[in-house]
Amino acid sequence: MASPTPASPPSPTPPPRKPRKPRQTPGARLPAPLPYPLQVRAFQLLRDTNPQPETELLYHDAFTLLVAVALSAQATDAGVNRATPALFDAAPDPAAMVQLGVEGVTEHIKTIGLFRQKARNVVALSQRLLDDFGGQVPSSRAALMSLPGVGRKTANVVLNCIWAIPAQAVDTHIFRVGNRTRLAPGRDEVEVERAIEDNVPAEFQGNAHHWLILHGRYICQARRPRCPICPIRDICPYEPKTTDP
Ligand code: SF4
Numbered sequence: 001m002a003s004p005t006p007a008s009p010p011s012p013t014p015p016p017r018k019p020r021k022p023r024q025t026p027g028a029r030l031p032a033p034l035p036y037p038l039q040v041r042a043f044q045l046l047r048d049t050n051p052q053p054e055t056e057l058l059y060h061d062a063f064t065l066l067v068a069v070a071l072s073a074q075a076t077d078a079g080v081n082r083a084t085p086a087l088f089d090a091a092p093d094p095a096a097m098v099q100l101g102v103e104g105v106t107e108h109i110k111t112i113g114l115f116r117q118k119a120r121n122v123v124a125l126s127q128r129l130l131d132d133f134g135g136q137v138p139s140s141r142a143a144l145m146s147l148p149g150v151g152r153k154t155a156n157v158v159l160n161c162i163w164a165i166p167a168q169a170v171d172t173h174i175f176r177v178g179n180r181t182r183l184a185p186g187r188d189e190v191e192v193e194r195a196i197e198d199n200v201p202a203e204f205q206g207n208a209h210h211w212l213i214l215h216g217r218y219i220c221q222a223r224r225p226r227c228p229i230c231p232i233r234d235i236c237p238y239e240p241k242t243t244d245p
Pocket residue numbers: 180181219220221225226227230231232233234236237238241242
């Protein structure tokens with residue numbers, strides 16, 4: 001008589017999986033902003049180097065600033081400034097920009113990155129200004145952001161430069177400087193914007209974005225910050241600092 005086949009041992013039950021931890025807990029790893037006295041000192045020093053900071057984009061009025069800022073996305077101000085004088089001569093207002101048309105705008109801005117999409121946006125936003133805003137540039141963030149090709153950063157530049165509202169237009173330079181210096185730490189542009197609004201003393205709010213953007217463009221550069229010539233090197237907690245300008 002054949003012996004019975006031994007039963008195969010039961011396969012081990014895999015242990016229950018631990019729930020995955022979220023990659024980052026909201027609020028974690030974000031360093032505290034610099035304390036108030038150091039915020040004051042840092043912005044005093046930045047103000048001393050440039051008491052009246054201004055945008056480096058060329059413009060004549062709210063409309064030409066709006067167009068210039070919209071064109072500056074993923075492009076340098078210098079590159080935009082090479083193209084816009086002739087564009088603004090040809091089309092100084094929304095009606096003229098619509099008249100110039102996408103082809104005409106394209107001819108003027110084809111040295112700027114993403115020029116085809118930007119030309120379509122500039123003509124479309126000009127048409128919207130005519131249709132919905134009486135040909136004027138609106139003065140609220142929501143209305144500005146309703147225009148084709150206008151995001152929060154562009155809207156904030158227009159609010160700040162035209163209506164003197166202390167709106168913070170956070171770009172890649174401000175994002176980097178805000179985090180390195182801890183003047184305005186944040187995990188994304190909106191967090192940095194909020195950190196500036198929450199932490200920068202009121203007397204510096206209006207010009208904060210100009211000081212931070214110029215500091216990032218010329219001193220606290222992405223690949224190699226120029227720490228030895230930096231006016232806020234004694235305050236900045238970023239390490240390691242560079243030793244050659
Ligand atoms: S000390 Fe260096 S890292 Fe700090 S803000 Fe100045 S340039 Fe940037």
